[in-house]
Amino acid sequence: MVYRTRAVNLRGMAGTVVEVEAHVALGLPAFSLVGRPDPALAEARERVRAAVQSCGLTFPPRRITVNLLPASEPKAGSGFDLAVAVCVLGAAGILATQTPEVVHLGELGLDGRVHPVRGILPMVLACVAAGFTRVVVPSADVAEARLVPGAQVTGVTHLAELAARYGADVRVGALDPVRRTVAAAPPRVEPDLADVAGQEFARYALEVAAAGGHHLYLVGPPGTGKTMLAARLPGILPDLTEAQAVEVTSVHSVAGTFEPSNGLLRRPPLEAPHHTASPAAIVGGGSGVPRPGAASRAHCGVLLLDEAPEFPARVLDTLRQPLESGRIRLDRAVGSADYPAGFQLVLAANPCPCGRGSGKAVDCVCSSLQRRRYAARLSGPLLDRVDIQVEVPRSTPGALGAAPGEASASVAERVASARRAMAARWRATPWQTNAAVPGAWLRSQHPLTHDAGREVRRAVELGHLSLRGADRVTRLAWTIADLSGAERPGPDDVATAMTLRMRGRHE
Template sequence: MGLGSTRAISLQGLVGHVVEVEAHLAPGLPAFGLVGRPDRTLMEARERVRSAVSSCAVAFPQKRVTVNLWPAGLPKFGTAFDLAIAVAILAAAGVAGDGRPDAVHLGELGLDGRLHPVRGVLPMVHAAVGAGLRHVVVPEADVAEASMVPGAEVVGVRHLAELLHSYGGQVAVPDLPAVPRSYLEPREAGALDMADVVGQPEARFALEVAAAGGHHLFLVGPPGTGKTMLAARLPGLLPDLTEAEAVEVTALHSVAGTLDPRQGLIRRPPLEAPHHTASAAAVVGGGAGVPRPGAASRAHLGVLLLDEAPEYAPRVLDTLRQPLESGELVIDRADASARYPARFQLVLAANPCPCGMSAGKGVDCECSPLARRRYLARLSGPLLDRVDLQVDVPAARMAALAGPGGEPSAPIAARVLEARERMRVRWAGCPWRTNAGVPGAWLRKHHPLPREARADLTRAVEHGHLSLRGAERVQRVAWTLADLAGRDQPGADDVGRAMTLRMRGRHG
């Protein structure tokens, strides 16, 4: 009988758990069993491992092979266990030394023995180092990503035979190229400049307020007025991510399979803009086994842009209500659940009616009154009630085209950063970082508005123009307006401006 073991990592959302991979060889008819709650993809590792071992000119043990993934009660998913399973079996057979029980082996095996890159390397290596397992073996294509984790001793391997040779196995190492990693073209949101936007002073100001306070934004206007241009430039006004935020965002994109490790940590707020035909799983996350993060999580600490918002399925839009309140998504499946952070800024852009021409006098609009009412009514009241800024974007005049260009992003971003610094000082020691995240009850208790500033807000609530939640959001926007102006607290003008910015987007 032979026994070999090594380590792997099982990801549950962004949390990694160390898994001990044990292989036992016993006399009897040849068999290969895999136990410890593997999913279907992991069960297929038996065929990949058997073929990869044979490709190394090593005879697969003709015994009863049992591989146990401990702890047995933890669900295991994916192909990243392939390498650890192969090493544990060959260690039990005396081919791979002791299998380095103190090391973590991550990687998918091809039938020719080469190692393929896998998703989620960054959080897996981070979990390994956190558990005191610093020596990590990964596919060569994943070395750059694994090396982002401080303290990790990363070894990149092209072929299983290369690893066996380093462990003392008498095997020849084939001269095969490493399996390349596919990359997605990064979205250069920060390269877009506000100077490209013609006119629209109110919408530009609303964008600055949204960037400073972390507020959600709803832009309504006819086609060609610059709604999408404005929304796509919001990330360029946001401050850089902190080191901890950059690691968290990068780990999310690693699990989602959208990370290009050649660019290092993601230090700029991301922008996600799913098409209006996207499913709920594509927006909030889903999939077989452990759910993958969707666009909402990939937009964490950045911007989620829903252009042509009324065209999205109502079910998709309503799934965003939970993360807008809690800042995270919990996706449950029969076998597992995953928790992903999703603290994004939501930007909705919409035409005022199906044909888009009912703005202003609406003389060119061909929609019936019923169609106009129903169009924006596709955006539910509970969803819009969570959006702080709701702004009309009117058609630009020819005079704006002939006039000077708009203010560039750089000075706007500087004002945003200064306002954020005022918030940082005010909320020091609190869990929130922007005005938009401050609970209304806490704000009323510790930073109440002056009496003269509350008068118009009180009347709006009493007359039914604002809900209590809407009144709380007006207060947050008023604080942001004061921060942008360099004032210590909001005044009546700030509250009035905040109410205007919130209530203008209501179309009936």
Template sequence: MALGRTLAVALVGLVGHVVEVEAHLAPSLPAFALVGLPDASLAESRDRVRAAVTSSGLAWPNRRITVNLSPATLPKSGSVFDLGIAVATLAGADVVPAQAVAGVVHLGELGLDGRLRPVRGVLPAVAAAVAAGHDRVVVPTANLAEARLVPGAQVRGAGSLAEVVAWYGADVEVPEVSAAGELVTAPRPATERLDLADVVGQAAARRSLEVAAAGGHHLLMVGPPGAGKTMLAARLPGLLPDLDEGEAVEVTAVHSVAGTFDPHGGLLRRPPFEDPHHTATPASIVGGGSGLPRPGAASRAHRGVLFLDEAPEFTTAVLQTLRQPLEHGELVLHRAAGTARYPARFQLVLAANPCPCGHAWGKGLDCTCRSEQRRRYFGKLSGPLLDRVDLQVELAPARAGDLPGESSAVVARRVQEARAAQSARLAGTPWRTNAEVPGAWLRDRLGGGRALLSDLDRAIDRGTLSLRGVDRVLRVAWTLADLEGREAPGRGHVGQALLMRTRGQGA
């Protein structure tokens, strides 16, 4: 009996599971069986591996080969197992020493000519291997920079299968090949830092944007075309502080799995910005794809901003799928092949016209929409969705006399100070910003100032505020206090937060 073993990693969402790749070679009629819950793309590795081995100048074993991916109950997908299957098979055929490859993690897709092609999700896969005690990893050359971002990993990059087996002592000629191919998906270009000073006027909207940045709150902007909604939303990432080490690893892992990460720039340190078109499908927003789903725009915006321009133009299905991540900061995607979890703690920014034609502002004399058209248009933004949006502001058209406001650098300094105050207050808790903190915890921190909640009680009685809305108003009030350097909010902060949420209806 000939048996070869090596290791690989299966990703389910962002969670990596170390997989033992076993190749059993029996003296029987030549055959190749792959077991262990492979999907269609993984099942095709049989042909890729056979062609890659023979193209590398190695003899293919003419025996019955059974490759098992253990644990067999874990769904496995993709071409990342190609290299592991090839190495385990060659170990079983005594081409490479079985003991030398048994504890090494091999990741990579094989071309028919034996070249190693890059794969997605190398960062979380290598991190999972190191966490499980397997620090020796072999990856394609194109993934080497990404794999080296994981502390404690001993990573080697190879351009071909022949190069890998030559390391283990096989007598094979190593071809001179460059990095095999590009990344699976081209990385997104770095976004330009946009300055808030470019926005003319709109003092109320600028203030709401600052509060949103300081506390991590969601924001809705309603106004006519050309009022500056898109300009303001695009400048929100410039007000946010850099990601800390833990957040950077989280965000980078998501983009690695999505295939939008350029490893040559290191970990992603700036909050991401996603602005999908209103024709986007639910799968493109929350994640989808055949087999186990891949992250969508909501997960790629983790620790950053998800901007939905012309929000009422999005389908109702897309808007309703956002309720789970807005509440829990995580997306749980159930598919027949398994369940994937992706982090999705983003800041949602919605921009909308007041009506389909966009002219129903002020007295609305220029509006050509019928009343039922207006109701149907804004009705896309359902009550349960808007109840999760902390800040709601109306914009008027800019006037000729309006002046530019403060620059992003000035506002970002105030945001940084407010975030520092929150970090000190929330030290030892699982929360990082006011927007994440349960209302009960914030109410307990008020101490003798609980009487200032009377305004919120009256808003509940009038029906302008829900119980969830009370907690969100209180979170905004704490953010306003942090921006002013106060230890706790006062009644003025609560009143201002109520106005910023209800657009003046709850005063």
């Protein structure tokens, strides 16, 4: 007898519905699992055997073969356990119900309890997209699975509970469900821009970055407010759209950092890794199929690298490719994973090792060679991809007694208005923000006027701007025009864009 059900193979963010089939035949007792399982999945044989016996059911003493289709595709993870157990019980004639159109997701403990698994949200999304709406998940994952529209979700605590539901003669006693290991995080409180004293130009740079989705580099002495400004960038960004919320939540589900009690993630995330972080922690990695790193968890939000020159060069350079493409592809011997990484990068740095090398640098104790080496830790190719580069000077004593600065709510309203102008301009294109528009397309479809582009051409001729830098100045000029309500950038907008682009550059 052959019994069939469904499971999901998740690789990165992409889920594939897999057909699980079991065959029980006469012969010496054996349990084979075929279809290119990884080591964690191959161990499902022992977990399923122990879980079935813990339910008080007799594990069939026959030759059992479980196949995962398509057999040519590698399968990974422990989320197949529940489907394998249902197939074995069904093929042995213990279950009275056929489940070929039901998807079973969950990991089994030796006592038969069903444990939650990472990535339930993208798994259920894949099921519904493939036309399989009936999904059985661990009880701890029900809230997350029900975030997917159209899914008919059933939660299960113990394998015996599911077997009884499918017609098995088994007694279900008091069940202690497995709880999620991710504790409910308190609501994130976004700090207000009103807390920042002075720094009007840096505040304006932050507003432009938020409006156009531009990357930002802040350089200045310690205590000038660089980190405070950077931490307040998510607070002036618009809420995520429905599609963005699903994608961002799926990334955090795969990473195991999502707690579903508050629903989909609606606000742009903020990731601020320490400068001792490894490349795998930033871009993703790990044994087996790679998991998303901080860059992917910051998708549609902000990736803040405070004390950026202290990060190893190999860590910083791993960000160059996702800064251009907005995605990270991690290839390993056991498989590859593709994750979104459309984040806004914010770099904060001191001007030199002692931190006092800005302005006239009269108090700086660093030699010119030390300052150059410190600045060179941020490579030219990386900085060339950062649209806004500004210097944050020391605050004046008068800033301490000055009135509070403009609140985040007021700035967020202007940012939202500018985003609406961009959405109207790019509505027939795949782009949503000025920072995402390719330079070649922008030059051909929305070029600067001759007068507005004069200074940009001159800067390229003198070697002060690369061609990529000229494109980024053009994008910045469009964002500045959108913030001011202008139909297209003028010479003043371009001049401001060049100031935002080139101020604070340390050669």
